[in-house]
Amino acid sequence: MIRLFANANYDFIKWRRWAFSLTGAIMLVGLGFLVARGLNYSIEFTGGTLVQVELAHRVPTANIRTALDNVGLQGADIQNFGSDTSYVVRARLGAEAAQGEAGTQAVADAVARALDQSAGPGQYQILRREAVGPKVGRELQGKALAAILVSFVVTLVYLAFRFEWRFGLAAVVATAHDVVATIAFISVMHLEVSLVVVGAVLTVVGYSLNDTIIIFDRVRENLRKYRRQNLYEILNLSINETLPRSVLTHGTTIATTLALLILAGEVIRPFAWVMSFGIFTGTFSSIYIAAPVLLWIEKRWPGEDARGARTFGVRAPATPAMSAPPTTPPSSPSPRAPQPAR
Template structure:
């Protein structure tokens, strides 16, 4: 792999407009679906009761729903997972959540007793039970939003100190891209937004930011060398120089995530989906979002007078074209 990617000279920045159109289209598709229907929040954020049940014999879903409706638990979501004997029951009806918050009879106890009465005393086992009140759910949702916003703020401050505001702004825009594309992906895949998913999202942001910092650090080193080349050429050079390291890191991480997708249980699988997609979109944003944004910022606000043309040229020079053609051959 290192031998294949050694001394590459691909013109990555050349395709930034095409890549920007693709990613904007994907984000708009996700936001459009969010406008039609809000995202699916888990029990941690909405409040309610979640139970995982294992039946001794495959039950009929209609009979489960009918028994719960007769007991006054209306609108419960019943899903099969794993084998045909494993089911999850979610009671997220606002009235039921409010009743649980007022100290009414535990809904989980009611569900278990109703189903045992319907199917038999030894007909099922309760694998897992979660009960979250509405106030706790709102606090967790607010905490998740604050965690993401704080990550942006800390990133902006840190990169402004280590590099400068141009690099910091480009990195924050790239990580914002990762958040929006991942949320769109979750919506299109009909995945719930849970605390585990938020943890995966924060991990993706850190992973993507690390990749962006590595590229920007190489850009800074190449700028200090004083080569007579435009920022366009410096960005391409820096991306190509860090490409072997990036590919090896991303491939190994993706393989580990793939193992989680294939062999992990239902609880950890949404986290694995976020990580798998985040590795792809994080790599994409480091090259096709952060770098072009830095180029655009430098064009609008050059470092010094007279540097606008030399530092922000949007088209490669003939030397870059010749070297790219040679590398292609």
């Protein structure tokens, strides 16, 4: 596979307008789902009840989840806590549960009915129950959004210092595309937004930035190396040179996330979905968003490149007016000094 792309010479930038149109259409559909349906927040963001239980014997998590669905606690989060027989159940406050202590008790009673079905009467003990208020959920939402925004600012500052502000702006645009596309994907798939999913989104941000920085670093090297080529050609060359590395890295990561999708449980599966989509959209944006945006920025606001030696160029006419150096008339030979008469 790596040898297949070892001498790649594809004109990626040529298809930038088609790529913009395709990703724009897909994102419009995703944003339509986001506006119409919204996001499916977990109790960590909306508020709910936490119940810790200890079972007399091990019961499969899938059996407990089915029993919780039967008693009206759909979408409850179930996790092992310390041992195979200790579980923490997080459930939303449903219609049957009022706010406050009465609501917490109602959810605990529903969990007890579910355990009667799955583990058997008298085969469990409820160790604690407590409420998770929506105020905590709003605070978590704010922190998650702040983490994404801080990553944008740090990226812009780092790339502006490491390369140039044009590189940083192009990388931030590509990363913002990935975040919006991933959130739209979460809405379309109706995945539950938990702290695990927020962690997956932040991982996608880092993954996309890493891929973009690798391409931009190669762009900077090639700008120093090939002084006569314009930016259009340099971008294509740099993408093709990093293609074998991208295929290897993304292929192995996709294989891992697909294994999680197939083999992992309900808790980790949303993380695997988001990571699988994020790897795809991160690779796409590094090639078809970041690079074309850099080309557009340099066309709009031309400036010196990373060498500080010449202005970035875009695809030029076949015979540019300024391509040939100015010619100077040949200097006439200096007259020979007269020889003294003998």
